Amino acid sequence: MSPTRIFSTLAFLFILFTIQESAISLIHFPIAGFSLYLAVAISLIAFEDHNGSLVVGFLAGIVLDLSPTSNAPFGQWALILTIVGYLFATNRESFADFTMSPVIFVFFVATGVTLALLMYLGFGSLVGEANGSINRDLVILLGNALWTIIFTPMYLPALRTVRKISLTSKER
Amino acid sequence: MAQGSGNRSRLLLVILLVTALFFVTLDLRGVSLTKGSRSVTQTMLSPVQKTVSTIFSPLGRFLSDVKNFGKTKAELDQALAENKKLSSQLVLASETKGESAQLNGVLDLAGRGGYKVVAARVIGHGSASSFSQTITINQGSRSGIKNDMTVISQNGLVGLVKNVTSTSAIVLLMSDPSFKVGVKITRSQSIGILQGQGNGSYSLVLLDPAGTIKVGDNLVTNGSDNNHPFIPGVPVGQVTVLDNSTAALAQSATVESYANLNDLGVVSVVLAAPTVAPSVPLRPTPNPTVTVLVTPTPTPSTSTTPTVSPSPTTSIKKK
Numbered sequence: 001m002s003p004t005r006i007f008s009t010l011a012f013l014f015i016l017f018t019i020q021e022s023a024i025s026l027i028h029f030p031i032a033g034f035s036l037y038l039a040v041a042i043s044l045i046a047f048e049d050h051n052g053s054l055v056v057g058f059l060a061g062i063v064l065d066l067s068p069t070s071n072a073p074f075g076q077w078a079l080i081l082t083i084v085g086y087l088f089a090t091n092r093e094s095f096a097d098f099t100m101s102p103v104i105f106v107f108f109v110a111t112g113v114t115l116a117l118l119m120y121l122g123f124g125s126l127v128g129e130a131n132g133s134i135n136r137d138l139v140i141l142l143g144n145a146l147w148t149i150i151f152t153p154m155y156l157p158a159l160r161t162v163r164k165i166s167l168t169s170k171e172r
Numbered sequence: 173m174a175q176g177s178g179n180r181s182r183l184l185l186v187i188l189l190v191t192a193l194f195f196v197t198l199d200l201r202g203v204s205l206t207k208g209s210r211s212v213t214q215t216m217l218s219p220v221q222k223t224v225s226t227i228f229s230p231l232g233r234f235l236s237d238v239k240n241f242g243k244t245k246a247e248l249d250q251a252l253a254e255n256k257k258l259s260s261q262l263v264l265a266s267e268t269k270g271e272s273a274q275l276n277g278v279l280d281l282a283g284r285g286g287y288k289v290v291a292a293r294v295i296g297h298g299s300a301s302s303f304s305q306t307i308t309i310n311q312g313s314r315s316g317i318k319n320d321m322t323v324i325s326q327n328g329l330v331g332l333v334k335n336v337t338s339t340s341a342i343v344l345l346m347s348d349p350s351f352k353v354g355v356k357i358t359r360s361q362s363i364g365i366l367q368g369q370g371n372g373s374y375s376l377v378l379l380d381p382a383g384t385i386k387v388g389d390n391l392v393t394n395g396s397d398n399n400h401p402f403i404p405g406v407p408v409g410q411v412t413v414l415d416n417s418t419a420a421l422a423q424s425a426t427v428e429s430y431a432n433l434n435d436l437g438v439v440s441v442v443l444a445a446p447t448v449a450p451s452v453p454l455r456p457t458p459n460p461t462v463t464v465l466v467t468p469t470p471t472p473s474t475s476t477t478p479t480v481s482p483s484p485t486t487s488i489k490k491k
Contacts, residue, residue, distance in 0.1 A: 022221040025297045026228055028434060050181050058188045065195070065206075068214035068335060068342055069296075071304040071350060074206030075195025082188045089181075121303065127200065131303055132349035132370030140303065 001052050008166050009044070009056060013063045016040055021067065032143025035113070036155075037064065039148045041081065042088075042112035043159055046105065050089040057085025072124060080119045084112055102153060110148040114141055211337055214308075218295070218340035222310055225295040286446035287403065289324070290315045294436050295340070305348040305370065307331075307436060312339045315441075320401035322393070322442040328407035328430035329353070329393060330439050341441070345433050346408075347371065354394035355408050360384055363394055366408060366427060372434075374409060374427040385425045387411055399445035406442075 001009075020037040027034075041060035045053045061078030064070075070077075118141065121131050131137055199206045292315075296308035311317055313336050321333040323343045331351065334344040344351055351368040355376065362383030364376050378385060389411040395404025413426040 018217060018220055021217055022224040022296060023228055026225060028297075051184055054181070054184055054188055058192065061192065066209055066213040067302060068210045068217070069298045069304060069306040069308070070210070070302045071348075072302060073196045073199035074209065075192045075197075075199060079189065079192035079196060082185070082192055086185055124303070127196075129303075130349035132368070136370040137303065 001048075001055050005166060006055065006059070010059050010063070012162065012166070013037075013041065013044075013060055017063050017066070021069075029143065029147060031146060032140040034147035034151060035144060036151065038113050038116060038144075039109055039152055040155065040159060042084065042109045042116065043105075043152065043156065044163070045081070045085045045088050045112070046092070046108060047160075047163055048085075048089075053085040053089040054082060055085075057081040057083075057088075071129060072120070073127060076120065076123055076127075080116055080123065083119065084116050087115070088112065102156065105156070106149055106152045109152050110145045113148045114145045117141055117144060211335065214335065214340060214342065215337045218308070218310070218312075218337060221295040221308055221340070225293070225310075287324075287440075287442045288444035289440035289442050290317060291438055291440050292317075292341070293438055298345075303370070304350070305345040305368070305433075306334065307343050307345060307439075309341050309343060309439060309441070310339070311441065312337050312341050314338050316443050317341050317441050322399075322401065322403045322406060323439050324406055324442060325431045325436060325439050327432070328409070330431050330433065330436065332401050333441060343439070346374070346429060346431075347433050353402055353408065354396070355391040356394045357383070357385065357411075358390045358392055359386070360389075364391075366391065372428065373412075374429060376411065376425045376427045378423040381422060383423065385411055385414060385423055387414060387425075389425075391427060395445075403442050403445040405446075 016037050020035065024034065024036050037060075041056070041064075044056050044060070048056050058078050058081065061075075061081035064077040064081070065072075065074045121137060124131055195206065290311055292309035292311035294307050295310045298304055298306035309323075317333060317336050319333055319336055323330045323332060329346055331343045331345040331348075333341050335342040345368070346353065346366075347368040347370060349368055349370050353366050354363065355366045356363050360383055362378055362380045362385070364378040364380075364383075366374050366376050368374055376385070376391070391408040391410070393402045393404055393406040393408055396402045407430050409427040409429040411425045412428045415424040415426065
């Protein structure tokens with residue numbers, strides 16, 4: 001990834017983070033909540049090549065770690081999304097070109113979001129965070145997966161367009 | 173060539189993981205760098221949150237209403253039925269009126285308690301990407317808000333100030349699993365610890381093994397040293413279910429909070445606790461006692477039987 005793309009991706013992620021924290025979080029979704037930021041970040045990771053997935057995962061995690069409402073230690077999301085980026089990078093070939101099949105892509109993103117939240121819970125337990133009851137955590141995981149499946153097809157065309165614009169001629 | 177690319181990828185992965193772990197270690201060791209970065213983010217976000225909250229809060233409230241429609245209607249029906257029943261009781265028994273007045277006194281929280289409060293509007297809710305339950309309010313250190321101050325709503329305890337910038341503050345809600353507060357049962361004065369469960373219910377564990385809990389018991393905050401983080405006497409909730417586990421060492425129960433944390437629009441941050449008797453939580457305001465003093469007026473009479481003039485002087489004195 002070129003420095004220009006790293007910078008533009010970071011700026012895009014920060015705008016998305018602002019939208020998530022100031023607008024999306026105001027909406028009381030039935031069945032837990034929806035993290036647009038996490039869904040879009042996972043989608044971006046899925047679009048990238050091997051190294052790009054790692055870098056985008058790390059950057060998305062660092063921005064998410066800046067969340068003032070978070071109780072988690074700074075760097076936890078960076079660690080988790082880097083691992084998710086690595087898992088996407090190494091396993092993407094098993095699904096052929098899933099970016100061309102919207103249905104598989106949506107389920108791939110929903111799985112990524114659920115996996116990231118599960119890892120967040122697991123890592124949180126290791127460092128002594130209180131995660132509440134298992135039932136509630138399951139509802140949050142299922143709710144996030146459900147909303148990701150519903151909303152991903154809506155933002156996907158726009159995300160593809162934004163990504164195309166941000167690519168340099170060499171990267172295209 | 174491909175091997176070189178693979179090595180570079182592995183090196184990149186190791187560098188990124190080590191960097192992330194380095195940040196985590198710094199944070200867990202209490203280095204203030206990370207806290208500072210989150211405060212800067214909050215300072216940058218709060219003007220946007222205020223604007224967005226002003227514009228989009230009707231939409232958020234609408235969705236919240238849709239979500240709670242069935243529940244709200246059922247609650248309203250129940251409240252109306254209770255209201256009718258109470259009204260008829262009030263008409264029938266004058267004693268009930270007195271009790272009702274006492275209840276009103278208990279509910280008049282901030283005024284009677286003499287709390288110095290700052291009202292604040294809720295401009296954000298905790299992110300869905302973390303499991304913590306927080307709200308962001310539009311008042312900060314400029315209004316005198318500091319960390320670890322008690323936050324209340326019209327119905328009782330809401331949470332505690334977790335982080336403050338000059339114009340906004342983040343409040344950790346009492347429903348967060350990491351939230352714990354010392355409470356007192358108003359009936360028996362038994363002390364316990366109340367903990368959030370992440371949903372609308374809370375777990376109460378009594379510290380006193382000889383204490384008793386009953387369904388319907390009211391809980392108030394017990395208070396902390398120097399009133400930080402918790403001031404005493406704030407209504408917290410009501411016991412709904414007793415956990416009758418014989419194996420448990422301490423008595424426990426499930427509690428429902430008075431405050432509806434899903435529908436918070438305006439909250440108050442308690443800047444200063446009451447100056448009078450801060451350790452006495454929630455006592456009904458003494459009702460004025462009417463004392464009738466009858467002064468006999470000597471009336472010249474030809475009769476041999478003394479008479480008392482029907483002109484008593486009435487004075488009201490407080491107990």
